[in-house]
Amino acid sequence: MIDTHSIMYITNRPDITMVSGEGSWLTDNEGKRYLDFMQGWAVNCLGHSNPGMISALEQQARKVMNPSPAFYNEPMIDLANLLTDNSCFDKVFFANSGAEANEGAIKLARKWGQLHKNKAFEIITFDHSFHGRTLATMSASGKPGWDTMFAPQVPGFPKATLNDLSSVEQLINENTVAVMLEPVQGEGGVIPAELEFMKDLRALTKKHNILLIVDEVQSGCGRTGKLFAHQLFDVKPDIMTLGKGIGGGVPLSALLCTDEVASFVPGDQGGTYNGNPLMCAVGISVIQQLTAPGFLDAVMAKGAYLKNKLLKLSDELGLDGERGEGLLRALKLNRDIGPSIVEAARLMTPQGLLINAPRPNLIRFMPALNVSNEEIDLMVDMLSQLIAQAPK
Incomplete structure (x- = not known):
């Protein structure tokens, strides 16, 4: 015992x-x-x-573990470049968990809405989705029963039905700033988005000048056979979140976006361990092995x-x-x-x-x-x- x-x-x-x-x-x-x-x-x-991850962890531990997020560090820069070189995104913010990355994506979309969409703030998400366990990401999730667990929820997350474009279109209004989905709903029962739906959803978001956010915390980093799951559908989102696999076992996540969406200013986003060189060194080993x-x-x-x-x-x-x-x-x-x-x-x-x-x-x-x-x-x-x- x-x-x-x-x-x-x-x-x-x-x-x-x-x-x-x-x-x-x-x-x-x-x-x-x-x-x-x-x-x-x-x-x-x-x-x-x-072995590659262990070696990266050991070597970085002998250099510097935590110089503070107030400074750049080499692994942070190298991993960010590795991610943008292998994706359609231009900017990276590192965090510690998928929920934290998704929380950042929600904040970034709302900030973009304040600047470019007359303060639009609603993000359409999907039934049976799972985006994390913070209050905002639980509210964004479509997991049954979560709407009452720690009520009241954070407002602004109307729910559509995966692979049903009309259910998304019916929810779009002047307050809509983004649509957020998992390319494969993992916790919801391993439900993949359909090719036609993803392509039509990208076209719909462009038509209404709203952002497309893909939560690839579970489906990203090689899990689907592509480096990123949205590449299966040949679409280019505005924002992507990564977690789980990017660290290969250490607490690391990332929020990626295009230059057009990157709108944070000092004070908007941060975190004590974000971009930690020890974790980013491991992340470099992971991505290098995945892209070999x-x-x-x-x-x-x-x-x-x-x-x-x-x-x-x-x-x-x-x-x-x-x-x-x-x-x-x-x-x-x-x-x-x-x-x-x-x-x-x-x-x-x-x-x-x-x-x-x-x-x-x-x-x-x-x-x-x-x-x-x-x-x-x-x-x-x-x-x-x-x-x-x-x-x-």
Whole structure:
């Protein structure tokens, strides 16, 4: 029994402690190994204990850890340039979490609205979306029940329906400054935006002179097989947020925008650890590895491999198929057994399996982007046993 009495209770956790990890595997305090297809909810894009990230962290720690955000530092500059060189954006603000990046995007859009849209402030978001756990980002989210959890909400976030352009158009008025969406709704059940919808949405926002914000906290940084998920649709947003994968396991996020939208002035935005050189050094290693020749092509191939394995499993067990992009995928179950499958997977012996059920009838997969086909095969075999044994 481990003594956890000093840890604030916010979620149910099993009575184990994770003590080490390598690649796609985690090991607990009792020596049991787990095949990790959650990877910190898509955070560890290069798996556990990535050598390049460790080296970057060690080297930067010997130089300077925190010179203060009042000064430039080399990793901050280099990572910002790396991101703009590989995207359609011109300016970068670094933060510590996806929620903080999204909070910054909301502030930036409202500031732009004050200057260019007669103080317009409303940002259209979507049902079942997830943008973070600050008050503003919870209000922006379309997660059921969140509108009353810490009421009253922050106003200004009318909700549309993903892949329904008319639902967006009906909400546009003189107060609308932006539309904000996840190219793939992760927490909502791994629901991808459709190609035609994304292209038409970009055209609609341009028609009304409002901003398009893509929240790529979960879907960005190679997760879909493209460096950024919006590249799947060949659209150019005005603002993008990154988190999770950009740090590969350390607390790092980013807010990116075009020159036309960059409108903050001193005092508008900041943060004690924003642009921290220790975190940015790791981020450089992550992005360099993701943009290495052939890496994203391999992610796309592994995503297709996982998709085909899940479809075959679905056919064999009479399930409802799968959906997703790249290595962000979900298996659609034909009954509400997701949470029980997740628990049974962790308890498997001699080695466990770590997966996630964002909805009772879904299993979500967010493996390391360098996962092997053999590890995908093993995961599917383990999952097949669990579902076959589950109550009908």
